[in-house]
Amino acid sequence: MSPTAQRTKPANAKTLRQHVIDALEELKAKDIREIDVRGKTSIADLLVIASGTSGRHVKSIADEVVKFAKKAGVMPLGVEGEREAEWVLVDLGDVIVHVMLPRIREFYGLERLWTVGDRDTDAEAVNAG
Template sequence: MTSPAHVIRTQLPNPPPPIEVLLKTVHAAVEDLKAKDVVEIDVRGKSSVTDFLVIASGTSTRHVKSIADQVIKFAKNLDVMPLGVEGEREAEWVLVDLGDVVVHVMLPRVREFYALERLWTVGDQRPDEPVTEDDRG
């Protein structure tokens, strides 16, 4: 006596959107909630984990969390599910991993302390460019 086989219907996921579309969507999300000092850093060739970092500041922990939530909401509209979200509880620094783009939303004091922009742009300056006060920290 055999039972009939159960058929499980599967569907291949939609292909991810082009990176330009994902970046544009991330920028729209952070701008929608008035994030401060938004910076995009191309880390292709420097990181095997992601292609772009988007770093933004919020004015309070509530603002930081709201901006990160908006990034997630806008990404889901593209059928992009975050690979991970870290730091939501404290909301001083929330990381949203969208694969090709990783978004960091931080309080200004946390952003200044960790200085991700400097960390990921070291060596990008041409040797013939003068060093400014901003570069020295």
């Protein structure tokens, strides 16, 4: 087989998102949340946040995300936090995956951080109407 035939076509953002979700579900990640950050930041289009039940579970979930991304033809730009395995970040370019222990997730509150403007807009619409 030629080197060209062995390469897989890189996944688009929608396909990559599905591979990430499949990987998270495969290893029973908890509380999976997707946050569309287009227009809020240029670092990514989508943040995916999930929890693991232990440090070992967090690391295994992150490893599975990397494995599924590679199958989709996407090489991670970086993986951080594997040693401590309390919060592992997998940067896939358009999609950034955060796998965290529940206490770390609650402490940093990424969902609140990235949706604060969305909630304000919703509250203003209720108050105006």
